[in-house]
Amino acid sequence: MTLNVSNLTVHHGAICAINQVSIQVQTGSLAAIIGSNGAGKTTLLRTLSGLNHPTHGEITWNGQSIIGIKPEMLVRKGISHVSEGKSVIPELTVQENLEIGALWRRNKKEMNASRNSVVDIFPRLGERFSQRADTLSGGERQMLALGRSLMSKPELLLLDEPSLGLAPLVVAQIFQSIRDLTTSMGITVLLVEQNAMGALKIADVGIVLNLGSVAVTGDASALIDDPQVRTAYLGY
Amino acid sequence: MHKFKPSNTSRFLGFVFLGIFLVYLSNTVDELRVYQGATVAMYVVAISSIILLTGYSGQVSLGHGALLAVGGYGAALLRNNFNAPIWLCFAGAVLMAAFWGALLGATAARLSGPYLAGTTLALAVGLPSIANQFKFLGGEQGLIFDIGLPPASLGETFSQYKWFFWIASLTALISMWWLQNLLRSRYGRTWRAVRTQSIAAELAGIHVARSKVLAFTISAGLAGLAGALLSMTISTVSPGAFPLSLSFALATGAVISGVTTLGGVIIGAVTLVAIPEIADSLARRIGASENATINLPGLLVSGLLIVTVLFIPNGPVEQIRQRKMK
Amino acid sequence: MFQIFNTFLIGVTAGSIYALMAISMVLVWRSTRVVNFAQAGMALLSTYFGYEVIHQVGSYWLALPIAMISGAIVAAVIELVFMRLLLKHSSQGAIASIAPIIATLGLLGLIKSMIGYFWGNQDVSIESPLSNVGFTLGTQTLALSPMKLFILIVVSILVIALTFVFQRTNLGLALRASAYAPEISRLAGIKVDLVRTFGWAVAGAAGGAAGMLQTANGNGALSPDSLEFSLLLAFGFISAVIGGLDSLLGAVLGALLLGLVLAFVLTYIGGSLVFITAFVLLLVVLLIRPAGIISQRAGRRA
Numbered sequence: 024m025t026l027n028v029s030n031l032t033v034h035h036g037a038i039c040a041i042n043q044v045s046i047q048v049q050t051g052s053l054a055a056i057i058g059s060n061g062a063g064k065t066t067l068l069r070t071l072s073g074l075n076h077p078t079h080g081e082i083t084w085n086g087q088s089i090i091g092i093k094p095e096m097l098v099r100k101g102i103s104h105v106s107e108g109k110s111v112i113p114e115l116t117v118q119e120n121l122e123i124g125a126l127w128r129r130n131k132k133e134m135n136a137s138r139n140s141v142v143d144i145f146p147r148l149g150e151r152f153s154q155r156a157d158t159l160s161g162g163e164r165q166m167l168a169l170g171r172s173l174m175s176k177p178e179l180l181l182l183d184e185p186s187l188g189l190a191p192l193v194v195a196q197i198f199q200s201i202r203d204l205t206t207s208m209g210i211t212v213l214l215v216e217q218n219a220m221g222a223l224k225i226a227d228v229g230i231v232l233n234l235g236s237v238a239v240t241g242d243a244s245a246l247i248d249d250p251q252v253r254t255a256y257l258g259y
Numbered sequence: 260m261h262k263f264k265p266s267n268t269s270r271f272l273g274f275v276f277l278g279i280f281l282v283y284l285s286n287t288v289d290e291l292r293v294y295q296g297a298t299v300a301m302y303v304v305a306i307s308s309i310i311l312l313t314g315y316s317g318q319v320s321l322g323h324g325a326l327l328a329v330g331g332y333g334a335a336l337l338r339n340n341f342n343a344p345i346w347l348c349f350a351g352a353v354l355m356a357a358f359w360g361a362l363l364g365a366t367a368a369r370l371s372g373p374y375l376a377g378t379t380l381a382l383a384v385g386l387p388s389i390a391n392q393f394k395f396l397g398g399e400q401g402l403i404f405d406i407g408l409p410p411a412s413l414g415e416t417f418s419q420y421k422w423f424f425w426i427a428s429l430t431a432l433i434s435m436w437w438l439q440n441l442l443r444s445r446y447g448r449t450w451r452a453v454r455t456q457s458i459a460a461e462l463a464g465i466h467v468a469r470s471k472v473l474a475f476t477i478s479a480g481l482a483g484l485a486g487a488l489l490s491m492t493i494s495t496v497s498p499g500a501f502p503l504s505l506s507f508a509l510a511t512g513a514v515i516s517g518v519t520t521l522g523g524v525i526i527g528a529v530t531l532v533a534i535p536e537i538a539d540s541l542a543r544r545i546g547a548s549e550n551a552t553i554n555l556p557g558l559l560v561s562g563l564l565i566v567t568v569l570f571i572p573n574g575p576v577e578q579i580r581q582r583k584m585k
Numbered sequence: 586m587f588q589i590f591n592t593f594l595i596g597v598t599a600g601s602i603y604a605l606m607a608i609s610m611v612l613v614w615r616s617t618r619v620v621n622f623a624q625a626g627m628a629l630l631s632t633y634f635g636y637e638v639i640h641q642v643g644s645y646w647l648a649l650p651i652a653m654i655s656g657a658i659v660a661a662v663i664e665l666v667f668m669r670l671l672l673k674h675s676s677q678g679a680i681a682s683i684a685p686i687i688a689t690l691g692l693l694g695l696i697k698s699m700i701g702y703f704w705g706n707q708d709v710s711i712e713s714p715l716s717n718v719g720f721t722l723g724t725q726t727l728a729l730s731p732m733k734l735f736i737l738i739v740v741s742i743l744v745i746a747l748t749f750v751f752q753r754t755n756l757g758l759a760l761r762a763s764a765y766a767p768e769i770s771r772l773a774g775i776k777v778d779l780v781r782t783f784g785w786a787v788a789g790a791a792g793g794a795a796g797m798l799q800t801a802n803g804n805g806a807l808s809p810d811s812l813e814f815s816l817l818l819a820f821g822f823i824s825a826v827i828g829g830l831d832s833l834l835g836a837v838l839g840a841l842l843l844g845l846v847l848a849f850v851l852t853y854i855g856g857s858l859v860f861i862t863a864f865v866l867l868l869v870v871l872l873i874r875p876a877g878i879i880s881q882r883a884g885r886r887a
Contacts, residue, residue, distance in 0.1 A: 561694030
């Protein structure tokens with residue numbers, strides 16, 4: 024049970040956004056992809072979830088190729104993507120935002136069960152249950168986006184910049200929740216972050232992307248201590 | 260008034276040659292073709308007013324038929340009540356339509372895409388029927404618009420249709436020449452900027468709303484001119500002469516011409532005039548039934564429209580230009 | 586006094602038919618972000634299917650559901666074949682903002698000429714299945730006939746059913762989510778393309794019903810260039826925009842408002858001002874509340 028990406032190349036028109044990237048994420052681990060703006064982090068994640076199409080390369084999940092499968096079908100295979108910038112639907116209520124994550128299962132009982140377990144993880148969502156999502160704070164929206172993703176009972180979670188635009192205290196909370204997802208629920212997480220330090224602190228494995236290629240990869244704790252990574256991405 | 264960049268002499272000569280060629284043409288082809296030529300010239304003016312509006316300033320109008328009606332009625336009223344000379348009737352048509360266009364444009368600047376399309380559509384449905392409400396507009400029958408016989412100095416054999424053709428072609432040539440200079444001026448650049456990057460244009464100090472209203476006003480003026488030409492060729496103005504389908508035909512012509520370039524305008528104008536004829540001969544050749552014969556023109560126009568939007572969305576001229584650049 | 590009441594009844598009946606048309610426009614707008622100017626053409630086509638049923642079998646009651654079903658099928662096919670191609674080819678550049686408008690206009694022309702080809706351009710007629718003579722109240726005749734009552738009932742049932750589906754069912758939730766945020770919905774596992782086609786199908790069915798009811802409510806004449814359908818197109822659109830294009834409730838309220846205003850203008854001022862009144866009403870609403878009388882856009886990007 025691993026996510027295996029080999030020699031992946033993705034183009035946006037004439038521009039090569041991802042060039043020959045090969046990474047591996049072990050089941051039950053939390054991998055962080057860090058790198059500067061334009062390094063191709065988001066493109067990589069969008070390709071994994073089927074939103075972008077690779078020009079070249081292979082992606083397998085549980086030994087099965089997932090290239091060419093539509094995002095809505097990948098959810099059914101256990102891969103869930105939370106896109107950048109609090110991906111919630113502001114016109115819908117909190118409850119509805121959660122429920123759309125489990126509609127595809129067409130099973131009311133299971134839906135209610137997963138909804139209860141999500142509310143157990145994020146009690147704040149329970150308090151705001153029938154409010155419209157546009158009344159939530161930034162941190163609550165991120166929780167809602169994570170919660171919606173959990174509604175589909177994912178095995179692999181692709182998270183795009185969950186810390187974006189949040190206050191430091193809230194960022195710490197969100198990162199802690201993400202770590203708990205892996206530790207206590209066994210969900211494999213691939214986390215893309217600008218906040219390199221925060222991400223590496225909770226991750227098992229760190230991958231540094233630079234201009235569309237893998238620059239460094241290794242244990243997250245080792246990367247934090249790597250002098251090159253420190254100066255280039257952690258800023259001290 | 261507008262200060263144009265000194266226009267290219269060769270381009271001006273081009274227009275003059277085109278004019279001479281048209282005069283020559285009008286002496287060689289038969290009456291029907293001459294009459295169709297006048298209609299083509301009318302469509303050139305009408306379609307260019309839509310291209311100016313849509314392709315250059317990014318606004319949509321499905322109601323230009325109504326503005327043509329304003330122009331037509333304006334010209335006819337001047338002619339019938341004050342016995343004004345033709346050129347004054349045309350100028351009046353332009354001013355009258357431009358005035359209504361300015362009013363409409365002030366509203367339009369606040370609307371976008373489908374809202375504007377629908378509003379102008381409602382106008383096209385609504386405006387012509389006003390004629391039934393007021394007596395001086397002549398009701399369902401409409402008004403007569405008679406520009407008189409061609410001047411005797413042109414000779415006795417000079418026909419009425421040829422006279423129409425000369426007037427329409429001259430009007431079309433002058434307005435095209437003026438319009439392309441306008442589009443090369445500061446105003447043209449402003450409109451393009453507003454269309455492609457409205458927010459950036461605003462930040463760069465362009466008064467977006469004002470520029471849109473100006474585009475709408477000029478476009479309406481051109482539409483009014485086309486309306487006067489149309490009324491001239493059919494010698495009357497009535498609500499029935501400006502149906503919703505006229506507005507749709509103009510939009511169709513603009514898309515077939517390519518909305519982003521003025522250069523293709525003749526393609527759309529000729530297509531609109533030629534299609535009924537092509538359909539007719541096609542129907543006769545395959546010996547189609549009556550239903551097929553009646554509906555073939557509509558089918559061809561709609562089909563052409565759909566194919567254009569789907570496969571050459573920017574029009575034939577732009578398509579060729581892009582291919583050359585590759 | 587009695588005339589006011591009768592005018593009110595006429596307005597509500599006409600408005601209820603515009604409401605169906607407006608609903609079908611709103612449904613398409615919500616699922617594809619396209620204002621479908623071919624909607625009236627599609628309604629016309631389904632009405633012709635209904636006419637064919639009446640012609641063959643002789644029953645309006647069978648023709649109504651069949652017109653709705655055929656409307657749904659036609660709309661679904663158009664979405665599958667045509668709109669997907671359109672969005673793929675013309676979603677960029679100068680044409681992007683007008684391509685859907687122009688393309689649906691082209692579709693309108695195409696549908697009309699096909700109808701003309703198959704059924705001819707002369708009027709055919711659909712007889713009203715119920716009496717068009719108003720109920721009497723003492724010595725006065727109400728502007729409410731059995732047919733008008735039937736129209737009101739059918740429209741009410743359809744509106745209530747649609748509202749229920751939209752607000753209370755999972756299918757409705759999927760429809761709303763896909764309309765607001767297609768990408769997030771796909772990532773949540775919703776088959777957005779399928780939902781979109783479904784939205785078109787429902788819109789087509791509503792349009793078919795509107796066409797059948799409008800024809801039977803009027804003089805029963807049906808032709809490809811029928812004025813009744815230009816009215817449906819223009820008034821359906823105006824109602825939808827007055828209501829905000831995004832809201833079913835708004836579409837219904839907008840349509841009733843339009844129907845009433847027009848009925849009063851028709852009775853008290855004059856028939857030739859009806860169109861221009863509709864236009865002015867549209868302008869006034871757009872200028873005062875650009876997002877329609879029911880607007881729920883607060884806190885959202887355009």
